[in-house]
Amino acid sequence: MPEALEGFEPLFNPRSIAFIGATRNKAKWGFMILSNILLGGYKGKVYPINPNEDEDILGLKVYPTVYSLPESPDLAVIVIPQSAVSQTIKECVDKRIKASLVITSGFAEVAGEERKRAEVEMVEIARKGGMILVGPNSNGIASTPSDLNILMSLPLPPFRKGSLAITSRSGSVGTSVLRRSIAYNIGFSRYASNGNEADLHIEDYIEYFGEDPQTKTILAYTEGIQQGRKFLEIATKVSRKKPITMLMSGVTEAGARAARYHTASFYYGRESTYQAICKQAGIIRANDIAELFNIGASFLAQPLPRGRRVAILTMGGGWGVVASDTCVKAGLEVVELPDETYKELNRFLPWWWSHNNPVDTATGFKWEGCLEALTRCPAVDAILLLTGTGRGVMPIGEIAPAIRELIDQYNKPIILCSETREEEAIKELGQRDLIPYPSISQAVKALASLVSYSEYLASI
Amino acid sequence: MPEALEGFEPLFNPRSIAFIGATRNKAKWGFMILSNILLGGYKGKVYPINPNEDEDILGLKVYPTVYSLPESPDLAVIVIPQSAVSQTIKECVDKRIKASLVITSGFAEVAGEERKRAEVEMVEIARKGGMILVGPNSNGIASTPSDLNILMSLPLPPFRKGSLAITSRSGSVGTSVLRRSIAYNIGFSRYASNGNEADLHIEDYIEYFGEDPQTKTILAYTEGIQQGRKFLEIATKVSRKKPITMLMSGVTEAGARAARYHTASFYYGRESTYQAICKQAGIIRANDIAELFNIGASFLAQPLPRGRRVAILTMGGGWGVVASDTCVKAGLEVVELPDETYKELNRFLPWWWSHNNPVDTATGFKWEGCLEALTRCPAVDAILLLTGTGRGVMPIGEIAPAIRELIDQYNKPIILCSETREEEAIKELGQRDLIPYPSISQAVKALASLVSYSEYLASI
Numbered sequence: 001m002p003e004a005l006e007g008f009e010p011l012f013n014p015r016s017i018a019f020i021g022a023t024r025n026k027a028k029w030g031f032m033i034l035s036n037i038l039l040g041g042y043k044g045k046v047y048p049i050n051p052n053e054d055e056d057i058l059g060l061k062v063y064p065t066v067y068s069l070p071e072s073p074d075l076a077v078i079v080i081p082q083s084a085v086s087q088t089i090k091e092c093v094d095k096r097i098k099a100s101l102v103i104t105s106g107f108a109e110v111a112g113e114e115r116k117r118a119e120v121e122m123v124e125i126a127r128k129g130g131m132i133l134v135g136p137n138s139n140g141i142a143s144t145p146s147d148l149n150i151l152m153s154l155p156l157p158p159f160r161k162g163s164l165a166i167t168s169r170s171g172s173v174g175t176s177v178l179r180r181s182i183a184y185n186i187g188f189s190r191y192a193s194n195g196n197e198a199d200l201h202i203e204d205y206i207e208y209f210g211e212d213p214q215t216k217t218i219l220a221y222t223e224g225i226q227q228g229r230k231f232l233e234i235a236t237k238v239s240r241k242k243p244i245t246m247l248m249s250g251v252t253e254a255g256a257r258a259a260r261y262h263t264a265s266f267y268y269g270r271e272s273t274y275q276a277i278c279k280q281a282g283i284i285r286a287n288d289i290a291e292l293f294n295i296g297a298s299f300l301a302q303p304l305p306r307g308r309r310v311a312i313l314t315m316g317g318g319w320g321v322v323a324s325d326t327c328v329k330a331g332l333e334v335v336e337l338p339d340e341t342y343k344e345l346n347r348f349l350p351w352w353w354s355h356n357n358p359v360d361t362a363t364g365f366k367w368e369g370c371l372e373a374l375t376r377c378p379a380v381d382a383i384l385l386l387t388g389t390g391r392g393v394m395p396i397g398e399i400a401p402a403i404r405e406l407i408d409q410y411n412k413p414i415i416l417c418s419e420t421r422e423e424e425a426i427k428e429l430g431q432r433d434l435i436p437y438p439s440i441s442q443a444v445k446a447l448a449s450l451v452s453y454s455e456y457l458a459s460i
Numbered sequence: 461m462p463e464a465l466e467g468f469e470p471l472f473n474p475r476s477i478a479f480i481g482a483t484r485n486k487a488k489w490g491f492m493i494l495s496n497i498l499l500g501g502y503k504g505k506v507y508p509i510n511p512n513e514d515e516d517i518l519g520l521k522v523y524p525t526v527y528s529l530p531e532s533p534d535l536a537v538i539v540i541p542q543s544a545v546s547q548t549i550k551e552c553v554d555k556r557i558k559a560s561l562v563i564t565s566g567f568a569e570v571a572g573e574e575r576k577r578a579e580v581e582m583v584e585i586a587r588k589g590g591m592i593l594v595g596p597n598s599n600g601i602a603s604t605p606s607d608l609n610i611l612m613s614l615p616l617p618p619f620r621k622g623s624l625a626i627t628s629r630s631g632s633v634g635t636s637v638l639r640r641s642i643a644y645n646i647g648f649s650r651y652a653s654n655g656n657e658a659d660l661h662i663e664d665y666i667e668y669f670g671e672d673p674q675t676k677t678i679l680a681y682t683e684g685i686q687q688g689r690k691f692l693e694i695a696t697k698v699s700r701k702k703p704i705t706m707l708m709s710g711v712t713e714a715g716a717r718a719a720r721y722h723t724a725s726f727y728y729g730r731e732s733t734y735q736a737i738c739k740q741a742g743i744i745r746a747n748d749i750a751e752l753f754n755i756g757a758s759f760l761a762q763p764l765p766r767g768r769r770v771a772i773l774t775m776g777g778g779w780g781v782v783a784s785d786t787c788v789k790a791g792l793e794v795v796e797l798p799d800e801t802y803k804e805l806n807r808f809l810p811w812w813w814s815h816n817n818p819v820d821t822a823t824g825f826k827w828e829g830c831l832e833a834l835t836r837c838p839a840v841d842a843i844l845l846l847t848g849t850g851r852g853v854m855p856i857g858e859i860a861p862a863i864r865e866l867i868d869q870y871n872k873p874i875i876l877c878s879e880t881r882e883e884e885a886i887k888e889l890g891q892r893d894l895i896p897y898p899s900i901s902q903a904v905k906a907l908a909s910l911v912s913y914s915e916y917l918a919s920i
Contacts, residue, residue, distance in 0.1 A: 068669050110812050170778020172848060182880070223781050247782065254794035254817075257787035261814035262777035289782060290899040317722035318630020322707070322749060325715035334714035353568045354721035355715075388632060419636060421643070430909060438898075439750040 005211040006202075007132060010074035010098035012143040012190050012208075015044050016099065017150075018066050020080035022048030022057050022086055029103060030079045033152060034058060034139065037077075040149030041158070047073060065091060072096045077150055082106035082115070085136065086117065086122045088316075093129025100126065101150060102135035107262035108196055109137055123151040123198045137263060138195035142178075144188060145214050151191075153178070162187015162433070163216035164296060167205035168193050169223045169263050173289055175248070177219060180293040185430025186300065189214040196274045203231040210238035218241050219296040221289075223250045224265035228277070235281035243453050245284045245296040248274045279343055282456040284449045291445060294437060298446035301404065301433035302413035304454035307381040310447065311374040312358035314366070314386040317428075320358030323417070323440050330448040334358070335379055344373040360388075368402055375410045382447055383414045386440070400425070404432040413450055417443035431436025466692035468668040470534035470558035471875045472603040474648050475504050477610075478526050478557065480548055481539035482508030482517050489541045489563060493600065493612060494518060495714025497537075497644070500602075500609030501618070508532060509795060525551060531558045537610055541727050542566035544595065548647055555874025560586065561610060562595035568656055568724035570598055574691065579724075583658045584820050597723060598655035599631025602638075604648060611651075613638070622647015622893070623676035624756060629654050629683045629723050633707070637679060640753040646760065649674040656724045658787035663691040670698035677703050679756040681749075683727035685712040688737070695741035700920065705744045705756040708734045742916040744909045751905060754897060758906035761893035762873035767841040769795040771828070771834040772818035774846040780818030783844055783877070783900050790908040794818070795839055804833040818846075828862055835870045842907055843874045846900070860888040861916065873910055876905035 010375035017037070023030035037046060038058055048057045051064040063069055065187045066076065066088075076087060076092045078100060085104050092100055107119040107299035119136065126133040134141060140151035144161040153175050164186060170173030171193040181188050189212065192205050202222050209215045218238070225231045235244060249445035250346075251271045261263040278285050286292040310332045316318035337345075337357050345359060354360050359374065361367055374383050385403070403414050419437035420426065429436055477497070483490035490510075497506060498518055508517045511524040523529055526548075536552045538545060538560060545564050552560055560779045567579040580598065586593040600611035604621040613635050624646060628634030629800060631653040641648050649672065651801065653666050662682050669675045678698070685691045695704060710719035711731045719725040738745050746752040774780035784794045794804050797805075797817050805819060808829035819834065821827050835845050845863070863874050878896035880886065889896055897903035 058836075086638020106812060111815075168778070170781065171780065172774075172776020173778035174506050175776075176700050176779070176848065179879060214556040216617050221778065223778070231608045249778070249781045249785050252785045252788035255781055257816060258777075258781040258784045258794075258814075258818050261816045262781055262820065264688045265480070288786070288899050289779075290901070314632075316630065316635075316682070317718075318628070318633035318681065319636070319749075320710045321630065321715055321722055322633065322717040324718045326748070328712035328714050330641050334718075352566060355571075357715060358721065382481065388636065419639060440749070441748040 004207045004247060008208040009133060011134065011141065012148070013146045014074035014099065015043060016047065016071060016073040018047045018049055018069060018073040018092070019079070020049045020066065020074045020076055022050050022053065022055065024055070027265070029152060032076065033079060033103065033150060036149050036151050038208040041147040042149070043147060045073070053418055059372060066095045066097065067091060067382065068096065076100040077103065079103045082118070086125060087119060088408070089125045089133070091130055093125060098131055099219055100131055100133045101138060101141055102142065102195070103152065104134060105137040107198070109261060115457070119196065119198050125195055127200055133199035135193060135195035135450055136198060139175065139193040141193065141194050144189040157182060160185060161186035162189060164188040164300060165190045165209040165212065165215040165217070166219045166221065167192045167194060167198065167202055167209070168221040168266070169202065170221060171195070173221045176289045177293050179288070183426070184297065184435045186297050186433065187434060197226065198213070199232070203227065203234040206244060207234045212243055215242065217299040218245070220246045220291055220320050221255055222246065222248050223259035223263055224256065224269055226249065232277055232281055235277070235283055239282035239458070241458070243299045245285060245286055245292060245386055245449070246278070247286045247289065247292040263339055266291050281442045282453065284453055289459050291442065295449045296440045296445050298415065299453070301407060302415070302450055303407065303411045304457070305413055305451050308333045308451050309379060309381045309385070310384055311335065311337065311377065311380040312384045312386065313370055314358050314360050315362070315388050316386065317360045317362070317385040319388065320360050323386060323444065324358060327384070327443040330444050332353045332444070332448060332451065333374060337377060338379050341373055341377045341379070345370055348373070355433060371402070371414070373416065374405060375406045375412055380412070382412055382450070384443060384447060385414055385416045387416065387418045399436060400428040403434060413447065415443050415447045462823045464667045465671040469604065471561070471592060471594065471601065472608070473606045474534035474559070474608070474636065476531065477504060478509055478529060478533040478552070479505045479539070480509045480526065480536055481512050482513070482522065484513065484515070489612060493539060493610060496609050496611050501607040502609070505533070506713060512542045517766065522559055523914065525630040526555045526557070528659050529553060529555065530846050534558055536560040537563065539563045546578060546585060548642070549582050549585050553585060558591055560591055560593045561598060561601055562593060562655070563600065563612065565597035565660070568879040569721060572916055576680070579656065579658050584785070584888055586659055588758070593659035594652060596658060597802060599635065599653040601653065603653040609877060617642060620645060620647035622649060623674060624648040624679060624760060625650045625669040625672065625675040625677070626679045627652045627654060627669070628681040629657065629660055629662065629725065630681060631655070632789065633681045633894035636749045637753050640750070643886070645758065645887045645896060645897045646757050646893065653734065661686055661691070663687065664857065666698055666704060667694045670701055676757055677759040678705070680704060680706045681752065682706065682708050683719035683723055684729055684765045686717070692737055692741055695743055699742040703744060703759045705746055705752060706738070707746045707749065737810070742913065742920070744913055751902065754895070755904045755909045756815070757895050758875070758910060762866065762875070762910055764917070765841040765873050765911050766914070768911050769794045769839060769841045771795065771840040772844045772845055772846065773830055773834055774820050775822070775848055776846065777820045777822070779846040779848065780820050781902065783846060783904065784818055786900050786904040787844070790904050792904070797837060798839050801833055801837045808833070825902055830834050831862070832866060835866045835872055835874065840872070841908070842872055844903060844907060845874055847876065847877045847878045852914065860885070860892055860894060862914040863894060864892040873907065875903050875907045
């Protein structure tokens with residue numbers, strides 16, 4: 001087993017968990033997070049720890065300290081007051097616990113030298129004891145292969161297993177991405193809220209995701225990179241195997257100041273530095289939280305295009321015009337179709353159709369035939385399919401299997417832009433690792449990202 | 461009554477309508493559109509016309525020709541084969557009908573000189589007869605003050621009356637905007653799908669909306685501007701009174717080619733030309749259909765900010781960091797707050813709060829107090845409020861009245877960014893002319909648009 005994989009096993013696939021700071025007080029995180037673990041269906045043993053509670057909590061036997069546990073659990077979840085964390089970390093190390101998740105905040109992100117020192121001290125103890133540490137100031141982790149949900153978030157529906165992995169400096173940004181994956185019925189593999197990154201840094205998670213057989217595509221959010229050289233080295237290595245999509249914040253003075261107070265990030269990266277890093281490491285850059293998910297998710301089902309030549313199939317003429325401009329501005333080519341393809345399309349469209357790319361099906365004559373003709377066309381590397389609400393003639397739920405089949409058959413991406421809000425349709429798409437992009441900009445951005453990642457891989 | 465207003469009266473406030481091409485065949489536009497008019501609750505008289513039908517259609521008495529009508533209707537809706545349109549326009553003119561809406565397509569947008577000639581001929585007849593003409597190749601018009609819904613779209617829920625007006629070269633783009641206004645419960649005043657703009661051009665609609673007392677903000681979509689000088693003159697005049705937000709397509713070669721086949725737009729505008737036009741005329745530019753609605757709608761409830769100084773109030777630290785960068789990149793200033801405001805905020809937040817702008821309420825301590833303190837702060841021109849899903853501590857439905865009240869009391873914009881999909885919450889906001897911006901980028905873009913329009917007005 002590669003080193004990165006082995007080191008993270010106790011974190012993402014723990015056989016048992018010590019939950020330090022468990023409580024029966026329903027208003028406290030020590031109750032809410034414990035309750036999320038149980039609701040998530042975690043199969044391993046959970047040991048609530050609290051020296052002041054002697055009754056069971058949520059049906060589990062409570063222990064006074066980690067010392068009193070009948071075994072060495074793989075993972076310690078720490079939800080106790082800040083002043084007590086270092087001592088607890090020491091006890092966990094003594095008990096040979098291999099991984100810890102520090103939810104507790106109030107370390108280096110709060111003003112005062114003392115709190116910074118406490119963070120450094122805590123990490124020193126953990127490292128000496130061979131224990132990895134997530135946080136502090138994390139909002140939790142999740143791992144669907146282990147049915148693991150250690151999150152501060154309000155109860156979420158059961159997570160769908162999948163292959164999208166998320167590492168986020170911020171819990172709120174990470175949770176926004178999670179919520180989108182739930183809304184679009186896209187499964188994920190692992191989730192980590194990195195918090196202050198006192199021990200494990202973003203590049204460590206990325207390295208692990210690179211080796212993780214459950215993960216196909218990586219989403220990352222940073223507010224500043226502490227160890228630039230190491231990050232670059234790891235990201236360059238991983239991106240050869242799996243696409244990394246990143247939202248990079250703290251690139252303006254106001255953003256960096258906000259990051260400092262948020263997760264104690266003192267690493268003010270200039271925009272130009274980030275641009276250079278992304279170019280060298282083949283990282284796909286997102287500009288917003290929504291975009292981070294939209295781009296990242298596009299790598300799940302879509303094969304990499306062999307070139308920049310796009311065919312647009314649209315149910316509405318105006319959408320085709322807007323999409324043409326947007327494609328060209330994004331560096332894509334709205335290609336002239338060969339005569340043969342026009343002839344084939346003629347079979348499915350009325351005589352007065354535009355004979356142009358975008359192919360405007362107007363009221364939706366036989367879109368299946370058009371879509372297949374375009375996907376098969378050798379002059380086309382990728383298809384942008386614009387269906388509007390997709391009601392009536394082109395019901396999204398029905399076209400989901402057709403799209404997926406054509407993608408697999410011809411090994412070309414088909415990006416669907418649709419305004420549908422129908423849950424059933426979205427579910428059908430998600431089950432096939434597809435999402436309906438809610439705007440033309442986002443659909444084109446996703447397509448352009450597939451192209452640029454494909455070109456990056458070809459260039460190295 | 462100003463000329464523009466009077467000229468458009470028969471179109472948007474018709475006292476009666478001749479519907480030429482009515483049919484009982486439910487699969488035909490001549491049935492579906494007529495049915496939409498009746499479902500929309502139009503109170504005026506509707507005369508179905510079809511020489512080959514003698515039974516009632518949808519309970520209405522059918523007439524063989526316009527000549528046989530008992531009066532001169534204000535508006536003729538034309539849904540008949542292309543070859544018969546010119547003759548029908550002539551008959552409408554003979555009958556002294558003042559406005560016509562030509563749904564029929566197959567004119568200059570289809571290849572062949574004959575069809576171009578037919579379009580020119582039709583317009584000549586209309587103009588000589590003093591009749592204005594929408595289209596051809598229009599998907600319809602709507603006007604909520606008259607309960608008028610003459611649309612090809614599948615049945616839509618009843619429209620909410622409001623003050624947003626839409627003019628769109630494309631029916632599909634226009635309908636997308638309409639659907640958004642319905643989804644966000646934002647009322648509109650008038651809608652026109654301009655089609656090929658053979659007679660009435662985009663600037664004519666804009667001029668009318670400028671005078672229209674029902675309209676407060678104008679959304680426009682163009683695929684090419686035919687009469688640049690006239691457009692510039694009218695837009696410059698109107699934008700002094702009402703904000704004009706525009707999506708301008710056909711600015712690349714591929715886009716222009718698509719426009720030519722879509723709505724016969726032969727006017728290839730260069731990107732630089734459009735930029736110059738927007739700058740001079742004070743037009744706010746949107747880059748996507750979603751953005752056209754999002755920006756346009758922001759002018760409904762929001763006062764114009766007096767400067768670029770923004771305060772960010774966030775429930776999640778990471779959102780605040782992302783928003784800070786996004787604001788700065790959009791030319792806004794994430795301002796240092798005065799000591800007095802910090803003191804006031806201290807009353808509502810725990811001791812360890814960040815003491816920085818963005819104001820991170822973390823788990824949402826007394827947001828009402830924070831929001832009011834920031835809105836009142838003299839160093840702040842506008843507020844960006846980031847609530848995530850807004851569940852739990854900050855229920856969107858409840859904050860809708862609070863936001864609206866503070867906007868009105870302090871005369872400063874408060875832009876809400878929220879991932880909520882709860883219909884009740886969205887409805888509550890819409891009733892106050894507010895929308896929850898679905899992404900930080902879109903929220904900041906809306907705010908930056910308010911600022912730049914405000915600066916434009918101050919500069920002229």
